[in-house]
Each structure stands twice: as structure tokens, then as C-alpha cells.
Amino acid sequence: MPLLVMKFGGTSVATLDRIRRAAKRVGREVAAGYDVIVIVSAMSGETNKLVGYVEETSQLYDAREYDAVVSSGEQVTAGLMALTLQEMSVPARSWQGWQVPLRTTGAHAAARIEEIATENINTKFGEGMRVAVVAGFQGIGPDGRVTTLGRGGSDTTAVAFAAAFKAERCDIYTDVDGVYTTDPRITDKARKLDRIAFEEMLELASLGAKVLQTRSVELAMRYNVRLRVLSSFEEQSDEAGTLICAEEDIVESKAVNGVAASRDEAKMTLISVADRPGIAAAIFVPLSEAGVNVDMIIQNISEEGRTDMTFSCPVAQVKRAEKALNDAKEAGDLNFRQVVADTEVAKISVVGIGMRSQSGVAAKMFQTLRDEGINIKVIATSEIKISVLVDRKYTELAVQALHDAFELEKA
Amino acid sequence: MPLLVMKFGGTSVATLDRIRRAAKRVGREVAAGYDVIVIVSAMSGETNKLVGYVEETSQLYDAREYDAVVSSGEQVTAGLMALTLQEMSVPARSWQGWQVPLRTTGAHAAARIEEIATENINTKFGEGMRVAVVAGFQGIGPDGRVTTLGRGGSDTTAVAFAAAFKAERCDIYTDVDGVYTTDPRITDKARKLDRIAFEEMLELASLGAKVLQTRSVELAMRYNVRLRVLSSFEEQSDEAGTLICAEEDIVESKAVNGVAASRDEAKMTLISVADRPGIAAAIFVPLSEAGVNVDMIIQNISEEGRTDMTFSCPVAQVKRAEKALNDAKEAGDLNFRQVVADTEVAKISVVGIGMRSQSGVAAKMFQTLRDEGINIKVIATSEIKISVLVDRKYTELAVQALHDAFELEKA
Numbered sequence: 001m002p003l004l005v006m007k008f009g010g011t012s013v014a015t016l017d018r019i020r021r022a023a024k025r026v027g028r029e030v031a032a033g034y035d036v037i038v039i040v041s042a043m044s045g046e047t048n049k050l051v052g053y054v055e056e057t058s059q060l061y062d063a064r065e066y067d068a069v070v071s072s073g074e075q076v077t078a079g080l081m082a083l084t085l086q087e088m089s090v091p092a093r094s095w096q097g098w099q100v101p102l103r104t105t106g107a108h109a110a111a112r113i114e115e116i117a118t119e120n121i122n123t124k125f126g127e128g129m130r131v132a133v134v135a136g137f138q139g140i141g142p143d144g145r146v147t148t149l150g151r152g153g154s155d156t157t158a159v160a161f162a163a164a165f166k167a168e169r170c171d172i173y174t175d176v177d178g179v180y181t182t183d184p185r186i187t188d189k190a191r192k193l194d195r196i197a198f199e200e201m202l203e204l205a206s207l208g209a210k211v212l213q214t215r216s217v218e219l220a221m222r223y224n225v226r227l228r229v230l231s232s233f234e235e236q237s238d239e240a241g242t243l244i245c246a247e248e249d250i251v252e253s254k255a256v257n258g259v260a261a262s263r264d265e266a267k268m269t270l271i272s273v274a275d276r277p278g279i280a281a282a283i284f285v286p287l288s289e290a291g292v293n294v295d296m297i298i299q300n301i302s303e304e305g306r307t308d309m310t311f312s313c314p315v316a317q318v319k320r321a322e323k324a325l326n327d328a329k330e331a332g333d334l335n336f337r338q339v340v341a342d343t344e345v346a347k348i349s350v351v352g353i354g355m356r357s358q359s360g361v362a363a364k365m366f367q368t369l370r371d372e373g374i375n376i377k378v379i380a381t382s383e384i385k386i387s388v389l390v391d392r393k394y395t396e397l398a399v400q401a402l403h404d405a406f407e408l409e410k411a
Numbered sequence: 412m413p414l415l416v417m418k419f420g421g422t423s424v425a426t427l428d429r430i431r432r433a434a435k436r437v438g439r440e441v442a443a444g445y446d447v448i449v450i451v452s453a454m455s456g457e458t459n460k461l462v463g464y465v466e467e468t469s470q471l472y473d474a475r476e477y478d479a480v481v482s483s484g485e486q487v488t489a490g491l492m493a494l495t496l497q498e499m500s501v502p503a504r505s506w507q508g509w510q511v512p513l514r515t516t517g518a519h520a521a522a523r524i525e526e527i528a529t530e531n532i533n534t535k536f537g538e539g540m541r542v543a544v545v546a547g548f549q550g551i552g553p554d555g556r557v558t559t560l561g562r563g564g565s566d567t568t569a570v571a572f573a574a575a576f577k578a579e580r581c582d583i584y585t586d587v588d589g590v591y592t593t594d595p596r597i598t599d600k601a602r603k604l605d606r607i608a609f610e611e612m613l614e615l616a617s618l619g620a621k622v623l624q625t626r627s628v629e630l631a632m633r634y635n636v637r638l639r640v641l642s643s644f645e646e647q648s649d650e651a652g653t654l655i656c657a658e659e660d661i662v663e664s665k666a667v668n669g670v671a672a673s674r675d676e677a678k679m680t681l682i683s684v685a686d687r688p689g690i691a692a693a694i695f696v697p698l699s700e701a702g703v704n705v706d707m708i709i710q711n712i713s714e715e716g717r718t719d720m721t722f723s724c725p726v727a728q729v730k731r732a733e734k735a736l737n738d739a740k741e742a743g744d745l746n747f748r749q750v751v752a753d754t755e756v757a758k759i760s761v762v763g764i765g766m767r768s769q770s771g772v773a774a775k776m777f778q779t780l781r782d783e784g785i786n787i788k789v790i791a792t793s794e795i796k797i798s799v800l801v802d803r804k805y806t807e808l809a810v811q812a813l814h815d816a817f818e819l820e821k822a
Contacts, residue, residue, distance in 0.1 A: 016467055050487065056427055058494045065497070068505050069490035072483035076461065079480035083469045086476070094479050098509070099555065144510065 001125070004034045005170040007136065007158035010044035012173050012232035013077050016084075022173065022232060023084040030090050030130045037121070037165060039136040039158040040081055042073025063108035067138070067148045070109075071097070074135035074154075082133045092131035093124065097138035097146065102157070104139035104147045111139060111147035113156065116164035134161065152213025159216045163223035170220070170227050171241075172212060177231035178242035179204065179211055181408035182259040186399045189409040196257060197247045203351045203385045204258050217244065247353055255358040256406040261399050262347045265295070266315045267377060267389050270325065272337035275307040282334050283309060283325070290324035292317045295347070296380040296387065309336075310378060312389060315343050345377060346395040349387040350402055362386050368405040374398055412536070415445045416581040418547065418569035421455035423584050423643035424488050427495075433584065433643060434495040441501050441541045448532070448576060450547040450569040451492055453484025474519035478549070478559045481520075482508070485546035485565075493544045503542035504535065508549035508557065513568070515550035515558045522550060522558035524567065527575040545572065563624025570627045574634035581631065581638050582652075583623065588642035589653035590615065590622055592819040593670040597810045600820040607668060608658045614762045614796045615669050628655065658764055666772050667763040667817040672810050676706070676758045677726045678788060678800050681736065683748035686718040693745050694720060694736070701735035703728045706758070707791040707798065720747075721789060723800060726754050756788060757806040760798040761813055773797050779816040785809055 006029065008022045022038075029036050041047075050070045054061050078094035085092035100120060104111035121132045136154030141147040149156055155172060162170035177192065179201065184190040196204075198221035202214060211229055220227045226249070230241025243249075273279060280299070287294055292313050300308040313321055318341050328334040355361050365386055369376060374397065378389040390398055403409070417440065419433045440447050452458075461481045465472050489505035496503035511531060515522035532543045547565030552558040560567055566583060573581035588603065590612065595601040607615075609632035613625060622640050631638045637660070641652025654660075684690060691710070698705055703724050711719040724732055729752045739745040766772050776797055780787060785808065789800040801809055814820070 016464060019468075053427060053487070053491055054494060057430075057491055058498050061494055062497055062504075065490040065494045065505055068493075068507070069487050072486045075483045075486075076464070076480050079476040080464055080468055082479075083465060083472055083476045086473055087469050093473075094476055096479070096557075146507075 001033065001035045003037065003165055003167045004029050005037045005039065005158050005162040005165070005167045006173065007039040007154060007171065008041065008173045008232060009154065009175070010041040010047070011175045013040055013081070014044040016080065018232070019077070019080055019084050023081060023088060023090075025173070025232070026085060026131055027088050027090050034168075035125050036131045037161050037167070038081060038131055038133045039154060039161060040074060040077040040133060041136050041154045043077055046073035046076070064143075064145050067108050067146050071135070071138040071146045071148055074137050078133045078135040082131075085131050085133070090131055091129045092133055093129060094133045094135070095121065096135050098140035100134065100139075102139035102160075104141055104149065106141040106143060106147070108141065108145075108147055110150035111141060113139065113149065113160045116160055118164055121165075152215050155213045155216035156219060159219045159223075159225050159227065162225040163219070167225070170225050172227065172229045173232035174211065174229060175231065175233065176211055176229070177234055177240070178229055179244070179258075181257065182399055182403050183261065186261065186396050187403050189400075189403055191409050191411065193242050193257060194411075195243045195245060195250050197250055197253070197353045198244060199247070199384055200257055200351050200353055201244045203349070203382070204260050212244070220244065221246075250353070253354040254352060254406070254408075255354040255361050256350045256352040256408065257354070258351045259399050259402045259406070259408065260349045260351065261395050263392055263395060264314050264316070265312050265345050265347045265389060266318045267310060267312050267342040267345045268318065268321055269340045269342075270309040270336045270338075271340060272306045273309050274335040275302040275305055279307075279309075282328065284311075286324045286328045286333070287313075287321055290320050292321045292324065296378055296389070298378055298380070312345070312347065312378065318343055342377070344392045345389045346392040346398075347387050347389055348395070348398045348402065349385050350406065351385045353384050355384050355386075364405060365402060368401050369398060372397055372401050412446045413444065414448065414576055414578045415440050416448045416450065416569050416573040416576070416578045418450040418565060418581070418583045419452065419492075419643060420565065420583075420585045421452040421458070422586045424451055424492070425455040427491065429643070430488070430491055430495050434492060434499060434501075436584070436643070437496060437542055438499050438501050445579075446536050447542045448572050448578070449492060449542055449544045450565060450572060451485060451488040451544060452547050452565045454488055457484040457487070474521075475554075475556050478519050478557050482546070482549040482557045482559055485548050489544045489546040493542075496542050496544070501542055502540045503544055504540060505544045505546070506532065507546050509551035511545065511550075513545075513550035513571075515552055515560065517552045517554060517558070519552065519556075519558055521561035522552060524550060524560065524571045527571055529575055532576075563626050566624045566627035567630060570630045570634075570636050570638065573636040574630070578636070581636050583638065583640045584643035585622065585640060586642065586644065587622055587640070588645055588651070589640055590655070590669075592668065593810055593814050594672065597672065597807050598814050600811075600814055602820050602822065604653050604668060605822075606654045606656060606661050608661055608664070608764045609655060610658070610795055611668055611762050611764055612655045614760070614793075615671050623655070631655065632657075661764070664765040665763060665817070666765040666769040667761045667819065668765070669762045670810050670813045670817070670819065671760045671762060672806050673758045673760075674803055674806055675725050675727070676723050676756050676800060677729045678721060678723050678753040678756045679729065679732055680751045680753075681720045681747045681749075682751060683717045684720050685746040686713040686716055690718075691720075693739065697735045697739045697744070698724075698732055701731050703732045703735065707789055707800070709789055709791070723756070723758065723789065729754055753788070755803045756800045757803040757809075758798050758800055759806070759809045759813065760796050761817065762796045764795050766795050766797075775816060776813060779812050780809060783808055783812050
């Protein structure tokens with residue numbers, strides 16, 4: 001029988017009533033002939049409550065006990081979802097991570113999936129079970145203890161199950177109805193995309209389109225799992241939500257499919273750095289060791305053996321970056337005149353797999369911003385993305401202008 | 412190292428603060444040189460919340476899913492208790508039932524313990540762990556799924572662990588500070604007993620002294636586990652609480668150690684039953700099949716081939732008993748003139764292992780009640796107990812008079 005994976009996040013199972021609504025969606029897929037693996041999160045608020053207990057008990061807590069406590073939330077939802085399906089006469093049962101078993105690394109509270117055994121669940125499908133409800137976000141470690149997967153763990157669980165069971169599709173039910181060409185709060189011309197390529201989604205996710213955890217998209221891309229994001233709060237047609245899929249499944253793509261904005265950016269410039277081989281390492285190794293997430297890096301043309309080096313990082317990490325650089329200077333590892341931080345910038349990006357084959361995207365982007373009088377401070381490009389740093393006050397203006405220029409409101 | 416089992420009920424772990432207080436008691440035993448197995452219940456209110464979810468979801472619920480949901484409460488407390496002990500620098504870790512493993516029958520929601528593996532936990536004790544915190548009330552069934560033990564399951568878990576690990580003692584921390592000679596709400600002369608024999612405790616428990624579940628006392632008696640009941644809300648000396656132990660451990664016992672009262676009683680009389688061989692079976696088999704819990708049974712002297720048969724049962728089962736008897740009469744299995752129910756009675760019992768060797772207890776009991784003008788409606792005796800049914804309005808009077816007559820206020 002064809003198989004679907006359906007994942008319901010915390011807000012989608014927040015109450016018994018919402019669990020019933022989710023179960024009805026599952027029932028519809030069963031009626032349509034699918035066997036289904038349902039991955040559930042904890043009822044919203046539960047995980048926070050449990051984490052609160054742990055943190056109040058212990059500051060430097062034992063992550064193994066954290067996992068034992070926190071994993072209980074998903075276990076409750078899984079049992080309730082199975083019961084709800086049974087009430088609807090759908091043969092269902094619940095599975096905890098260790099029962100599947102879903103084996104993980106031993107990194108408690110941040111474990112990674114190593115293997116999902118399919119035999120136990122497939123045996124039950126063979127005996128007439130139609131839905132396996134699996135507690136998301138958890139597995140069993142090499143020590144035989146419960147592990148949790150860390151942030152985004154439930155999405156990742158869903159994708160990993162879809163890969164292991166060769167599911168036709170993995171549907172992620174959440175509180176948004178799909179992926180948009182840009183943030184609808186910035187322009188009401190923002191349009192829901194029917195399809196988006198994995199690569200585009202990865203660029204958008206890391207830029208703040210917090211629909212899916214990056215980790216789950218990476219996993220889906222690696223195993224070519226067709227991922228669909230859709231709302232659990234709206235009635236759905238078959239074409240609902242956004243399908244995240246391989247480039248080959250997207251017949252014709254525009255050059256640009258989305259405009260993303262990230263306000264949480266700072267631009268840092270090291271002025272007059274002694275330009276010698278190994279200078280990049282001398283700068284970025286200390287930053288990395290200090291836990292600074294460097295994003296864009298630009299090296300200006302050097303003059304008389306000195307150069308300016310610019311990079312961007314989250315605003316919250318500016319102080320840490322300054323300290324790391326000044327420490328390196330004092331230690332004699334690095335020679336520069338001054339470090340200057342501009343904490344009033346935003347990153348604006350246009351993303352599209354069509355860029356690979358269509359030229360003129362960068363030119364159009366720069367023209368558009370120029371026509372609006374927006375000065376570009378830094379430029380960085382990848383194969384399918386062009387990003388610029390601009391003054392933060394221009395964020396909305398830049399997004400709206402680029403959305404118009406690339407005609408993203410049109411399908 | 413000598414080993415203790417300590418069990419904390421729901422009210423004793425109701426908040427993080429109470430968990431800390433419980434952990435301090437554990438820490439004290441560790442400091443005194445004991446390895447400890449701690450059995451915890453769910454934080455009070457949690458189990459009811461989870462059961463409420465299940466019952467609201469499904470009326471005739473799948474007990475396997477009920478177990479998956481409800482067992483999560485103890486898991487949370489176990490993790491939090493282990494963390495709290497670690498904060499106090501006591502090497503501790505938590506175990507869920509399936510991790511021990513504690514193997515049970517497959518009767519979900521009402522499973523019985525079959526085997527407790529000691530190897531995993533003992534290995535950790537050997538490696539320096541001082542406290543194993545075990546989620547009570549749960550195990551793993553032959554199907555590999557989580558089972559729960561039903562009412563009183565946490566007490567039973569504690570006793571079973573004490574038996575399996577040959578613990579020196581099993582301390583049950585609860586919200587009362589021990590077993591009393593009678594209900595302190597009836598007379599302020601009620602005195603806490605330092606020791607009581609298993610057999611006495613069983614008679615008292617089934618009569619309404621709801622300190623310990625009967626099942627756990629039976630198990631303790633079978634494996635000769637020294638059980639102590641004590642309050643988690645008072646500072647404790649070594650002689651705190653009540654020790655429930657084998658008769659041999661009680662040097663000298665009074666004839667009577669306790670007076671129990673049960674108000675929830677009804678007396679039923681079948682008038683003019685045809686007295687023939689097999690008549691008792693003809694009456695009590697239908698009652699049993701109807702789920703009526705018959706307690707005392709008295710057959711009056713028969714006259715002219717007919718007899719009166721009297722029995723007692725809980726008030727709530729009177730209607731069911733009447734129906735069962737009348738159905739049997741209509742079916743021709745039973746011949747009687749009338750069934751009469753007296754729903755205004757109470758059962759008063761005196762209990763004591765000393766009764767075995769000391770005579771005159773019954774006589775003193777009957778005299779005492781006569782002196783108070785209390786009419787005895789039914790009498791039943793066992794080796795260590797004498798019970799009577801009296802009008803319910805005399806309950807307090809009867810208990811107070813007997814407590815005085817047997818001088819139970821004196822140690």
C-alpha cells in the first residue's frame with residue numbers, strides 16, 4: 001500500500017479538539033488508500049513546562065535526565081492520537097522512539113538520528129494496522145536511554161521516517177499555510193508558492209523563513225523526500241500548501257522565487273589589516289572559536305600591503321566578535337588599525353534556482369535598489385542567491401521594490 | 412552495601428519544592444551508608460489529568476494506549492528526582508519501567524508484576540551510583556509495550572523492588588504518619604502504632620484504613636519485606652511511622668491492636684429459603700457473577716426445611732444484588748419468600764494477632780456494646796478479627812467504647 005508521513009506540530013495538537021481535527025485529516029488519507037505514519041509533537045506548552053521544571057531543578061543539568069523528562073510530552077500526544085483514530089474506527093497504535101526503535105547518537109538533548117528500524121512497524125502494517133502514531137523528537141541512544149533530537153527534532157523525525165519507509169510524501173502540518181514569495185507582513189502582494197526547490201528552501205530557511213527547520217530540509221534533499229508544508233487550521237485541497245521538492249520536479253522556474261529579509265544583522269569592518277598569506281584564517285579562526293556565526297565575508301582591494309576586511313554576523317554577537325578580534329590583536333596574532341561595527345543593517349536576498357540559467361538578475365536587483373535610493377553596503381552571491389546589506393530602515397522598501405521588480409505576485 | 416527502598420507518593424512529589432524535600436531524606440540515607448532505590452509516583456494531579464484526557468478521547472479506550480499516556484507522569488518525576496539528587500551531589504539516575512526492565516503480565520492498565528531484573532541497576536550500583544530512581548506504577552508487557560499496574564501500583568512496585576533487591580526495609584512516604592489504633596477523626600485517643608503485623612494490616616486495610624494498598628501488604632508478607640509507612644511532611648526520627656512486619660518481629664502483642672469501622676455496608680437477608688444441599692452455591696454464584704462483593708455470611712438455624720440467609724455487601728451494590736437474586740428466583744434456581752435489605756448498618760471490627768493466644772476478646776466486645784445499648788445484628792469472626800454489624804448511627808459510639816475497653820490509647 002502507498003505510504004504517507006504526516007507530521008503535526010505542537011499548535012496542531014494543542015487540545016483534544018485539535019487532535020480530533022488532525023485525526024480527521026489522517027482518516028481521510030487512510031480512506032484514500034494510504035497507510036500513514038503520523039509524527040506528533042507535544043501539546044503546545046507542555047515541552048516548555050517540562051523544560052521549565054528541569055531548569056528550575058538544576059542549572060547544569062544532566063542531559064540524560066532532561067531527555068527522560070522532556071520526551072514524555074510527545075508520548076502523551078501519540079497515545080491520545082492513536083485513541084482518537086481508534087474512535088474513528090481507524091486501526092492505529094502508538095510508538096515511542098525506543099519502541100520503533102529509532103536509534104540515535106548518544107548526544108543527549110541534541111542527538112542525531114542514526115537508524116530507523118522499519119521491521120516492527122511494517123509487521124503491524126502487514127497485520128492490518130493503518131496508522132502508526134510515533135512520538136516525534138525522540139529516540140534511543142547507545143546507552144539504552146531515551147534521547148531527544150533538539151530544535152526542529154520533530155520535523156527531522158518526520159523526514160527521516162519518510163526516507164526510511166520510502167513514503168510517497170511527507171506532509172508537515174503547521175500554523176502557516178505554506179512558503180511565501182516573501183514575508184506577507186511586509187507586502188500583501190506576497191504569494192504562496194505551490195512548489196519550491198530544496199535548495200531554495202534552504203536559502204530561505206536560513207534567512208528567516210522559519211517554516212521548516214533547516215536540518216529537516218537538508219535531510220529531505222539528501223534522501224529526495226517530497227516535503228509538503230501546509231496549515232492544520234484550514235480545509236485542504238490536494239494542491240494545498242507548498243511542496244518542497246527536487247529541482248527536476250519543477251518544470252519551469254522563474255529566475256527569482258523569493259525575497260527574504262533578515263534584520264538581525266551587523267556589518268563589521270577591520271580597517272587597515274596587514275595583508276599577508278593566512279590573514280583570513282588569523283581573523284576567522286578566533287571568531288569561530290568565540291562562537292560568532294559569520295555570514296558574508298568581503299575583502300576589499302588591498303593597497304600598499306594593507307587591506308580592509310568586512311564581514312556580517314548577528315547583532316547579538318557583535319560584542320563577542322570585537323573582544324575576540326581585540327584579544328587576537330593583543331596576542332600579536334593579528335594586526336589592524338581599527339574594528340568598526342555597523343549594527344543598523346539588514347540583509348536582503350533574492351533566491352531562485354532559475355538564476356543558474358537566467359542572467360541579469362543581479363543587474364536588475366541593483367538597479368531596483370538604486371531607483372529607490374537605497375545604498376548597497378555589501379554584496380554576496382551564491383549560485384541561486386544574491387544578498388546585499390543595506391541600512392535597516394530600508395528593509396520594507398527594498399523587499400517591496402524587489403518583489404514588484406521580479407513580478408513575484410504573478411504565478 | 413545495605414540497600415533501602417524508599418517510595419514517595421503523589422502528594423510527596425507534588426511540586427519541585429516537595430521533590431527537594433524528599434530528595435533530602437534520600438540523601439540522609441545515602442549519607443548513612445545505604446544504596447537506595449527510590450520509587451516515585453506522578454506529581455499529584457498529573458495522573459488524573461492524563462486519565463481525563465484519555466476518558467474524554469474515548470469511552471471504551473484501548474488500555475495499551477491508556478498505559479502509554481498515563482505512564483508518562485511517573486517518568487517526569489523520576490527524571491526530576493534524579494536531577495535534584497545530582498544537584499545535592501548524590502550520584503543518581505532515573506529508570507523507566509521498561510529500562511529496568513520490570514516485566515509484567517499483558518493485562519494493560521491492571522498488569523501484575525512477573526519479574527524485576529536486578530542486573531542493570533546492580534551494575535550501576537557497582538559503578539558508584541548511589542540512588543536508582545524508578546518510575547513507579549509501570550512496567551513492560553510481553554508485547555513490548557508499556558503497562559501500568561492499576562490502583563496502588565506504586566506501593567506494589569516499591570515492595571516488589573524491595574523483595575527483588577533484598578532490601579533491608581521498604582519505606583513508604585505518604586501524607587499520613589503511620590497506622591493508628593483507629594480513625595483519629597473518631598476519637599482523639601487514637602494512637603499511632605509503632606509496629607503492626609502483616610496480617611493485622613491486611614485486616615485493617617480492607618476495612619478502610621487506606622494507608623497502604625492491600626496488594627502491596629500481601630506482597631510484603633509473602634516475601635517478608637519489612638515495610639514502614641511514614642509521613643513525608645514531618646521531620647523523622649528513626650522510630651517514626653509504623654513498621655509493618657512479620658509476627659515474629661513483634662515481641663509482645665496485646666489481644667487487640669486496632670478498631671476499624673466501615674460505614675459503607677448493607678445487610679441483606681433472604682427470608683425463608685428452601686434449605687437443601689447446594690443452596691449456598693445457588694445464592695452466591697449468581698451474586699458473584701453479578702459482581703457483588705459479599706463480605707460476611709450467616710446462615711440462621713433452619714426450621715421445617717427452610718432457613719434465613721444473611722450476608723453483607725457494599726451499600727452501592729444492593730440493587731445489583733437484589734436483581735441477581737430475583738433473576739435466579741424467576742429462573743427457578745432459587746426459592747425464597749423475600750429479600751430484605753438494611754442499608755443503614757456499619758461494620759465494626761477489632762483486630763489483633765494476640766487474639767490467637769488470648770481468650771475473652773469476643774466476650775469483652777459484646778459486653779462493651781451491650782453496656783452502650785448497641786444491638787448487634789450480625790457477627791463474624793476470623794482468627795485475628797471479630798466483626799459485627801450495628802446500626803450505622805452507633806458507629807462513633809461503638810468505636811470509642813471499644814477503643815476504651817481494650818485500652819488502645821496505652822502503648
